[in-house]
Amino acid sequence: xxxxxxxxxxxxxxxxxxxxxxxxxxxxxxxxxxIRPPVSDEEATVLCRLFGDDDFFGxxxxxxxxxxxxxxxxxxxxxxxxxxxxxxxxxxxxxxSIVPLDKPN
Numbered sequence: 001x002x003x004x005x006x007x008x009x010x011x012x013x014x015x016x017x018x019x020x021x022x023x024x025x026x027x028x029x030x031x032x033x034x035i036r037p038p039v040s041d042e043e044a045t046v047l048c049r050l051f052g053d054d055d056f057f058g059x060x061x062x063x064x065x066x067x068x069x070x071x072x073x074x075x076x077x078x079x080x081x082x083x084x085x086x087x088x089x090x091x092x093x094x095x096x097s098i099v100p101l102d103k104p105n
Contacts, residue, residue, distance in 0.1 A: 002043065037065070044078065048075075
């Protein structure tokens with residue numbers, strides 16, 4: 001596991017945007033920007049635990065895109081926390097990507 005992912009795990013879930021200072025946002029941003037996709041399945045599993053309650057100044061989208069870069073995506077265990085809007089977004093994006101086989105082109 002990359003150091004940036006381990007450091008993000010130590011920081012924990014992204015706090016609400018209204019309850020955080022610039023330095024904390026900058027630390028999340030620095031760590032996320034230091035991760036080059038694709039992430040491993042193990043890293044994606046850890047990253048899925050970092051979603052907070054809002055978009056955290058757009059950084060939740062960066063997190064989502066990193067998670068989706070994992071070679072084994074979708075990882076079923078990552079999609080179980082249905083009360084988080086970001087996990088719901090990942091689930092919906094997965095459903096949107098499924099092309100029905102019985103539909104004519």
